[in-house]
Amino acid sequence: MTPGARVAAAIEIIDRIRDGAAAEQALTAWARASRFAGSKDRAAVRDYVFDVLRARRSLGDGTGRALMMRLLARDGVGIDTHFTGEGHAPAPLGDDERADLAQPLQLSQAATHDLPEWLWPLWTDSLGADAKDAALALQTRADVFLRVNQKRATPADIIRSLAAEDIVAQPHETISGCLRVIQNARRIKASAAYADGLIELQDASSQFAVQAVPVTPGARVLDYCAGGGGKALAFADLYDAAIFAHDIAPKRMADLPARADRAQVQITPLATAALDQHAPFDVVFCDAPCSGSGTWRRTPDAKWQLTPARLDALQKIQAQVLDRAAGLVADTGMLVYATCSVLKGENQAIIAGFLDENPGWQVTATHQLLPGPAGDGFFLCVMVHK
Numbered sequence: 001m002t003p004g005a006r007v008a009a010a011i012e013i014i015d016r017i018r019d020g021a022a023a024e025q026a027l028t029a030w031a032r033a034s035r036f037a038g039s040k041d042r043a044a045v046r047d048y049v050f051d052v053l054r055a056r057r058s059l060g061d062g063t064g065r066a067l068m069m070r071l072l073a074r075d076g077v078g079i080d081t082h083f084t085g086e087g088h089a090p091a092p093l094g095d096d097e098r099a100d101l102a103q104p105l106q107l108s109q110a111a112t113h114d115l116p117e118w119l120w121p122l123w124t125d126s127l128g129a130d131a132k133d134a135a136l137a138l139q140t141r142a143d144v145f146l147r148v149n150q151k152r153a154t155p156a157d158i159i160r161s162l163a164a165e166d167i168v169a170q171p172h173e174t175i176s177g178c179l180r181v182i183q184n185a186r187r188i189k190a191s192a193a194y195a196d197g198l199i200e201l202q203d204a205s206s207q208f209a210v211q212a213v214p215v216t217p218g219a220r221v222l223d224y225c226a227g228g229g230g231k232a233l234a235f236a237d238l239y240d241a242a243i244f245a246h247d248i249a250p251k252r253m254a255d256l257p258a259r260a261d262r263a264q265v266q267i268t269p270l271a272t273a274a275l276d277q278h279a280p281f282d283v284v285f286c287d288a289p290c291s292g293s294g295t296w297r298r299t300p301d302a303k304w305q306l307t308p309a310r311l312d313a314l315q316k317i318q319a320q321v322l323d324r325a326a327g328l329v330a331d332t333g334m335l336v337y338a339t340c341s342v343l344k345g346e347n348q349a350i351i352a353g354f355l356d357e358n359p360g361w362q363v364t365a366t367h368q369l370l371p372g373p374a375g376d377g378f379f380l381c382v383m384v385h386k
Contacts, residue, residue, distance in 0.1 A: 001036070001037055001038075001042040001044075001088070002087055002088070002218065003081065003082050003089075004081075004083065004084050004086065004087065004088065004089020004090065005087060005088035005089055006041060006044045006045050006048065007068055007072075007082045007083070007089065007090055008088055008089055008090045008277070009030060009034065009037070009041075009045045010045050010048035010052070010064070011063075011064035011065050011067075011068050011090060012030065012050050012051055012064065013026045013027060013030050013045065013049050013062040013064070013159065014049060014053075014063075014064035014067055014068070015063060016030075017049070017053070017301065017340065018063070018064065022301060023049065023050070023053060023299075023300070023301040024306060026049075027046055028046075029051060029318075042128075043149055043186060044093065044328065047141075048068065048071070048362075050175060050300055051071055051075075051139070051141070051278065052064075052067045052068065052071055053300035053301050053303075053304070054114065054138060054139050054140070054296075054297060054300040055071070055096045055114050055139045056114065056300075056304065057107070057110070057111040057112075057114045057115070057226065058105075058107060058111060058113075058114050058139065059071055059074065059218060060105050060112075065090060065208070065219070066097075066100075068086055068090075068100065069083070069093065069097065069101060071242075071300050073101055079093065079101075080092070080093070100317035104372055108120075108342060113131075113132060113135035113136060113226065114135060114138065114139055114303070115129065115135055115303070115307070116303070116304065118308055119306070122343060122344075122345065123135065123342075123343070125344060126343045126344040126345075126347075127341060127342060127370070130370055132325065133370075133372070134342060134370045134371055134372070134377065137297070137370070137371040137372045138284065138296045138297050138300075138303070138371055140297065141297060142203075142295075142297040142298050142374075142376065143176055143180050143181070143182075143203045143204075143277075143373070144180070144181040144185040144188070145172065145179065145180055145181070145202060145203050145207070145375065146169060146178070146179040146181060146188070146199045146200065146201060146202070147177060147178060147200045147201075147202040147207050147234055147235050147237070148176045148177045148178070148198065148199055149181060149197060149198050149199065149200070149263050149264075150176075150237060150238065151264075151265075152197070152198055152263075152264065153193075153198045153199075153235055155171050155177060155179055155306070157198075158179060158193055158198060158199055159171075159179065161191070161192060161193045161198070162181075162188075162191060162193060165184075165187060165191050165192070166183070166184055166187070167181065167183065167184045167185070167187050167191060168181070168182050168184065169181045169182065169278060170182060172204050172207075172374075173374065174208075174374070175204050175207050175208050175211065175375075176211065177207070177238075178204050178207045179199075180204075188201060189201075195262075196262070196264030197259075197261075197263035197264060200234075200259070200263070201234060202230050202234065203295070203376045204374060204375030204376075205294070205340070205369045205374075205375035205376045205377070205378035206230065206234070206340075206375075206376075206378065207234060208230060208367075208369065208375065208378070209231070209287075209338055209367075209378055209380045210231055210234040210235055210238060210244075211238065212365065212367060212380055212382075213235075213283060213285065213334065213336055213382065214334075214382075215238075215239040215241050215282075215283055216241075216282070217239075217241070218239045218240065218241065218242075219239070219241040219242070219282035219283055220241070220242045220244065220280075220282045220283070220330075221235050221239070221241050221242065221243050221244065221246045221281065221283040221285065222244045222245075222246060222270070222275075222278075222280045222281040222283065222284045222285065222328060223243070223244070223246070223285050223287070224246055224284050224285060224286045224287075224309070224321070224325045224328070225246075225248070225287045225288055225321065226245035226246055226247045226252070226253055226256070226287075227247060227252050227253075227287070228252060228253065228255060228256065228259075229245050229253055229255075229256035229259060229260075229267065230374055231285060231287060232245040232256065232267050233256075233259060233260065233263055233265065233267065235285070236260070236263070236265035236267055237263065237265060241283075242256060242266075242268070242280075243265070243266065243267045243268070243270050243348060244267070244268045244269075244270050244278060244281070245268070245270065246269070246270045246271070246272065246275060250269070250271065253269055256269060257269070270326050275328060279327075279328040280330035280331075280333060281328055281329060281330060281333060282329075282330055282332070282333045282334070283329075283333060283334045283336065284325045284326075284328050284329050284334070284335050284336065285323045285336045285338065286321055286322060286335070286336060286337050286338065286341075287338045287339070288317070288318045288321045288322070288337065288338065288339050288346075288350075289314060289318070289321070289341035290314055290316055290318065290340060290341040290346050291306050291310075291311060291314060291341050291343060291346060292341065293306075293340075293341045293342050293343055293346075294338050294339075294340045294341055294342045294369070294370075294371050294376045294377020294378055294379075295340045295371075295376045295377065296371075297371060297376070298376070304315070311343075311345065314346065315346060315349070316348060318339070318350045319350055319353055319354065322335075322337055322350060322354050323354070323357070323358075326354075326358060326361070329385075331385055332384075332385070333384070333385075334364075334382055334383065334384055335361065335382075335383045335384070336380065336381070336382050336383070337350065337351060337354075337379075337380075337381045337383070338340075338378065338380045338381070339378070339379050340376060340377065340378050340379075341377065341379060342368065342370060342371070342377040342379070346379075347368070347379040347381075351363065351366075351381050351383075359386075360385055360386055361383045361385060361386065362383060362384060362386050363381060363382070364382050364383065364384055364385050365380075365381070365382040366379075366380070366381045366382075367379070367380040367381075
C-alpha cells in the first residue's frame with residue numbers, strides 16, 4: 001500500500017468507529033476485507049487509527065478525513081503527499097479544507113486534554129495539579145514493557161537474546177526485571193525468549209504492583225480477578241508461594257495453563273464455587289474491573305465509550321468485589337485492592353467505603369501511579385486486619 005492508501009484506509013475505519021463500531025471490530029473488518037494489505041500496512045493503519053482516537057477531541061472531533069488531516073498537520077507530515085487522489089489515496093484538499101486547517105480550534109479544557117466534558121471535573125478532582133499532565137500523557141503512544149522470568153533468566157540475558165533478533169530493549173529505570181522495548185516491539189511474540197516463556201508482555205505499573213505486595217515464603221496467594229492471568233504469572237515468578245487464580249468469567253483464563261507451562265511455573269485455577277473450599281489465603285489480590293482510565297493510551301476508544309452510568313455501575317461492582325474478597329483472607333493475611341484507573345471514585349472512595357463498613361481492617365500502603373513514560377496509571381492499596 002502507498003502512504004496515501006494507508007491514510008485512506010484509516011479514514012474509512014475511523015468513520016466506522018464514529019458510526020458506533022468498536023475500534024478492534026472496525027480494524028478486524030477492514031483487515032479481512034483487505035487481504036492485499038501486508039503486516040506493515042496493517043500496523044501503519046492501526047497506528048493512524050489509534051493516534052486519532054487518543055486525540056480525537058483536540059483534533060476537532062470531525063469526520064475521518066478531517067481528523068486524519070489534522071493528525072498529519074499536528075505531526076508535521078506532508079498532507080499533500082498523502083492526499084493526492086492518485087491510486088487509492090484520498091482526494092486532494094479543497095480550498096475550504098485548507099482554510100479550516102489554518103484556523104486554530106477553539107477548545108474547552110476537556111477537549112484540549114482529550115476527555116469527555118462530563119469526565120473533566122471528576123478527572124481534575126481526582127488528580128489535582130497532575131490532572132493536565134496525566135491527560136496529555138494519554139494522547140501519546142504507550143511504551144511496550146516486558147517482564148523477565150527472573151527464576152530462569154536475567155534482564156541482561158534477555159537483552160542479548162532479543163538483540164540477536166534485532167529487538168532492542170533496555171532496563172526500566174526503577175522496576176527490577178522490567179524491560180522497555182525501544183525497537184521492533186511487534187517482533188516480541190515471534191522471539192525465542194517469548195516462545196520459551198522467559199518473558200511476558202506486561203506494563204511496568206502492573207509489575208510494580210506485584211512487587212509492592214510483601215509475600216512471605218510459602219504463602220498462599222489468590223489472584224482474585226485474574227483475567228488473562230498476567231499478575232498470577234508475575235507472582236509465581238517473583239515469589240516462592242502457592243499461586244491460585246480466579247475470575248468470574250473463567251474463559252478469560254483459558255490461556256493461563258499454557259502460559260504457566262511455558263514459564264515453568266505452577267498456578268492453580270479456581271472456579272468461583274471452589275473459593276471457599278480453598279480459603280483462607282495469605283494474600284488476596286483484587287485487580288477489580290474498572291474504567292481503565294490509566295491505560296487509555298492502549299485502548300483509546302474506551303475513553304469515549306465510558307458514560308456516567310457505566311462508571312457508577314463499575315463502582316458498585318468494585319465495592320462488591322472487595323467485600324467478597326475480604327472474606328477469603330486469613331486472619332493474618334493481606335487484602336490488596338488494585339485498579340488501572342486514576343479516578344478517585346474507583347480508588348480512594350472504594351477503600352473509604354469499605355473501611356466504613358469494615359472497621360476491623362486498616363490500610364498499610366497506598367500507591368497511585370500516573371500514566372507517563374514510566375508506565376500506565378495504576379492504583380494499589382494494601383490492607384490487613386487490625
